[in-house]
Amino acid sequence: MEPNSLPTEVILTHSCQSLGSVCLDWTPQPGHYFNWQGQTYTVLERRHRYQLKSGRYRLHKISLYVQSVERPEDTTLINGHWVIGDVNCRFNAHSELMRCAVNPSGPCQDCRFFEPS
Structure with missing residues (x-):
């Protein structure tokens, strides 16, 4: 195990099924995409487990x-975090998890609710 990596258990949220463990050299935040065994997942929650030692x-x-998700193609990097959807729309949530308030599942292209910001 590398000095800056911790064992990380990957758990599927809706079934609470453990998909396995991996040592990561980065800390995924909620909203980040995570590739695991050929499948793409969105991190919804991160929990730390502590152990009393000495x-x-x-x-x-x-x-x-x-x-489990399909990675959206319409993402933009803004101030160090990914945003889904058209960032020029007034209704864009500027979020890694949700595209917008009026059309959260998208797509943004040809959306009838589009309003420039």
Whole structure:
């Protein structure tokens, strides 16, 4: 195991089924995409597990709760985080998880609710 990596358990959210464990050298945040065994998942939640050792609590492992998704093609990097959908629309949520309030599942192209921001 690398010095900066922690064991990470990947759990499918809707069934609470563990998909397995992996050591990651990065910390996925909610909203990030995560490729695991040829499938793409969205990280919905991250939980830290601590262990008492020598009178101190230490980070022992991370649990990622994920959901299987198709990676959207209409993403834009803004201020260090990914945004789904057309960022020029007034209704865009500027979120990694939800496209917009009026048409959350998309697509943005030819959307009848489009209003320039």
